[in-house]
Amino acid sequence: MRIKRYESSDLQSAIEKVKAELGENAIILNTKRRKKGGLWGLFGREIVEITAAVADTPKIRPRPLPSPPPATIQAQPQMLSALQNELHEIKSMVSDLKNEPKIPPEGYQGNEDYLISNPHLSVFNKLLISNDVTRDNAVALIKKVINLLPKEELDDYEQAKAALLHALAAELRITNPTKVENKQQVVALVGPTGVGKTTTIAKLAARSALLENRGVTLITADTYRIAAVDQLRRYAEIIDVPLEVVLGTEDLQKALKRHKDKNLILIDTAGRSQRNIVQLAELRNILNPAIQIKTILVLSLTTKYRDLLDITSKFRRVNYDALLFTKLDETTSYGSIYNIAKATGKPITHITTGQNVPDDIETAEPAKIAKMILREI
Ligand SMILES: Nc1nc2c(ncn2[C@@H]2O[C@H](COP(=O)(O)OP(=O)(O)O)[C@@H](O)[C@H]2O)c(=O)[nH]1
Ligand SMILES: [Mg+2]
Structure with a gap:
């Protein structure tokens, strides 16, 4: 793995530098803002520093060559205290986990x-x-x-x-936080990787901006992969809406302020594994302070039921308000929609039925979903 640091005056150009040198598959390890120049760090200009890595190819190094020295990270006091905080958070999450209800065993043994x-x-x-x-x-x-x-x-x-x-x-409740209201709607999509969050954001944005003529802004907090930012940027360009790239909750608040005149703000997030509680905590920290954000958990119907249950339970730390089901076109049984809606008690916003932007999305309708489950349609 190659690790490098990049500096620039703003996030966007720093990301461009990473991309130019390390390519599309670079992974961003750390991003921070700091003051550069001036006296003892005072009066300097603010710069963005990105630490990025890319996997080496080929991976096998000939034996006789000495391996390069590992990237040295100097432990600084702030770093240590950040680590301590993180450790503290992990400890409290582990104790939370112990108190979580167990998934019930499958199979009904009652009198039938x-x-x-x-x-x-x-x-x-x-x-x-x-x-x-x-x-x-x-x-x-x-x-x-x-x-x-x-x-x-x-x-x-x-x-x-x-x-x-x-x-x-x-028993299927519905909601639609993206629909027209008097006040601004801010909606974040969260969920595991690859379920279709970014594609769904593009569908929702295109519908609102092009069909309903509403002021839309896209924000992405998915800066872990260069390719992920580019994917959403391409959509933003096609739909002709602004895209903001944010690093943390401060950036997010600033971006929300800048776009307070818009009707709908859609926030894309990096896919998080429900198994990685540190990542989930990070996501919670980005989204939670902004209480006006409605958070939708995106689930793919191609995921097996036990994993869906696990995802809905772990993502509770992110406090999601509603569910959105994707990839209905890739399965023939829809019972999980009912099971998950019932298990979580959360309303459903939309279902998606394919890769086409913006066509393959529908607002959730209980009667229709019920018919799909019984294969009446
Ligand atoms: N078949 C099908 N594919 C979908 C659907 N929604 C998204 N995808 C595809 O799933 C893949 C991952 O989508 P992406 O939006 O990048 O997922 P993300 O990682 O959650 O942001 C892409 O190839 C999408 O085209 C859907 O409803 N049906
Ligand atoms: Mg994505």
Whole structure:
């Protein structure tokens, strides 16, 4: 791995320098602002310093050659105290984790006699389970149908099915923080890498700016990969909206102030693994102080259910307000939408159905999602 430092007067040109020298795959290890020149650091001009790294190719070094000295990092007092803070935070997170509820074991062991007593109900039960609704949820839904309908109507397949669709839809809440309101909307998308956050931001921005004619600004806090900033910049250029690159919560607040006249601000974030609690804490620190931000957790329906549960539970530290499901076009069963909505109690904003910007996105509709789960559409 090659590690290098770059200085520049602003973040954008510093990133350009990294890109020019280390290429698109460079990873930004650290970014900070400091004063340069002047007397003892006073009266200097502010510069941005980026420490970036890129993997060496080829990776294998011939044996006889001495390995280069490791990049030396001098421990400075501020660094130590930052490390101590981080350690403290990790400790408190570990103790939080211990108190988190456990994921329930799969499989329903209860009495299923009443399912067998009515042929439709047992068909519905199988239909739900084959579409990835958990056994527990399937049984709970069928109990609801039984409570909703008198016996004669329960014997009628169409009526029973309508009641099941109703029961499914009734538990799906929706919200749309990107829609037109009097006050400015600030929306951040968070989630694991590769789920479609950036693409979804582009879809939402294009719809608002081009179709609804609203003032839109894009902000990205995803400065970990050069390619990620470029991806959003290309979209910003095509849609013709401003793009701000921010490093931390201070930058974010400044950018929000600069664009306070806009109707909608969309914030893209770096993909975070739910397994990396330090990264999650960083993300929380960037977003949380700005209380007006609505945070949407983006989940891909191609992720298996247990992992989805794990993601929704770990991302609770980022305090997300709503859910958005992507890649519905890459799966044939949609039961996870119901399971996750129910497990988190969070409303759904949109679903996305493909890679095309801005077409492949829809606002969430409970009745439609219920039909998709039962394969009625
Ligand atoms: N099939 C399909 N692909 C999608 C969808 N949304 C995003 N993608 C693709 O998923 C990949 C990762 O998307 P990206 O927006 O970069 O994900 P991010 O890492 O979360 O920002 C890209 O190839 C996108 O085109 C979707 O709804 N369906
Ligand atoms: Mg992205």
